[in-house]
Amino acid sequence: MEKLAGTLPKAELHLHIEGTFEPELIFSIAERNKIKVPFASVEALRAAYEFQDLQSFLDLYYAGMNVLRTEEDFYDLALAYFEKAHAQNVLHAEIFFDPQAHTARGISFDVVIEGLSKAVSESKKKFGITSKLIMCFLRDQSAESAMETLESALKYGDRIVAVGLDSAEVGNPPQKFKDVFDRARANGWLTVAHAGEEGPPEYVWEALKILKVSRVDHGVRSLEDADLTRHLIEEQMALTVCPLSNVRLKVFSHLKQHNLKKMLELGIRATINSDDPAYFGGYVSDNFRAAQNALELSQEELENLARNSFHASFLTDAERAKYLSMVDDAVKHWHGLNRQDCCQHD
Numbered sequence: 001m002e003k004l005a006g007t008l009p010k011a012e013l014h015l016h017i018e019g020t021f022e023p024e025l026i027f028s029i030a031e032r033n034k035i036k037v038p039f040a041s042v043e044a045l046r047a048a049y050e051f052q053d054l055q056s057f058l059d060l061y062y063a064g065m066n067v068l069r070t071e072e073d074f075y076d077l078a079l080a081y082f083e084k085a086h087a088q089n090v091l092h093a094e095i096f097f098d099p100q101a102h103t104a105r106g107i108s109f110d111v112v113i114e115g116l117s118k119a120v121s122e123s124k125k126k127f128g129i130t131s132k133l134i135m136c137f138l139r140d141q142s143a144e145s146a147m148e149t150l151e152s153a154l155k156y157g158d159r160i161v162a163v164g165l166d167s168a169e170v171g172n173p174p175q176k177f178k179d180v181f182d183r184a185r186a187n188g189w190l191t192v193a194h195a196g197e198e199g200p201p202e203y204v205w206e207a208l209k210i211l212k213v214s215r216v217d218h219g220v221r222s223l224e225d226a227d228l229t230r231h232l233i234e235e236q237m238a239l240t241v242c243p244l245s246n247v248r249l250k251v252f253s254h255l256k257q258h259n260l261k262k263m264l265e266l267g268i269r270a271t272i273n274s275d276d277p278a279y280f281g282g283y284v285s286d287n288f289r290a291a292q293n294a295l296e297l298s299q300e301e302l303e304n305l306a307r308n309s310f311h312a313s314f315l316t317d318a319e320r321a322k323y324l325s326m327v328d329d330a331v332k333h334w335h336g337l338n339r340q341d342c343c344q345h346d
């Protein structure tokens, strides 16, 4: 079954491109840009990845991306992710980026999006992966700063599929960004938001009612509210769950305590994603495998998670149908292999 977790075709819907920045690549890009990394070695940097909560992670996450300066840097970062994703059978990815974390350092929005867009095109050619970009606003910055960021993105209209909301959640409720999200929707962009990771279920309600999100990122605290749980099931609202992230950031003390299996049993449209794989110890199939082991997910639940990832994506209906039939084929192939296994042993 571990093998099935790896081989199932998947879409990844909750992935911060800056969170795929592996220490080796941080050091090599720092060297190219003649920037000193405040860690003695790759190993010393990796050893610092011990987090108490979301903020302690964010401090290192923002420090790491400081070496990204040129279009080529953003291209290299994204292409390295696509290579890993391809090896884990990701067929489609919807990728967050944090423009304010770069513009605040004097890197122009254009440099960021040009580098990422080139990697998006190249990954389609090289790996056959389709992908879309989701521009996130840093919720611990002002709504005015988010609106300015939105203005600078308008000219890139169709290179961006949606806007999102990330960074420090508690104390920065979704309603703070109502006007920005209204403007984004008026521009034809979809909306998503991190909510209910560390923040309370009320933040999930606000993301749904005020920001009119099409998916909730994380959303694991939703189950504390019975009405919200019912609403998510009725609406088949997708949650982009990130199991290894939740354990590394101490949202759950152990993967065995995670509520992902409960969500599936309740009929919530949950998906599995890697969030910031360079920091949290695994890419998407690693998350599938870890969750499967800890929660004893059934074969049917694994298949369900793979299907949910395409149902919850922003693909067109025709694209979605094509990918779902690829999941069906992989499952049939898997059953065929297992039948052969069983009979050869008989």
Ligand code: HPA
Pocket (backbone or CB within 6 Å): 016, 019, 054, 061, 166, 167, 168, 194, 197, 245, 275, 276
């Ligand atoms: N939560 C909030 N902000 C983030 C995260 C996350 O898991 N990863 C990168 N920015």
Ligand code: ZN
Pocket (backbone or CB within 6 Å): 014, 016, 166, 194, 217, 275
């Ligand atoms: Zn996230």
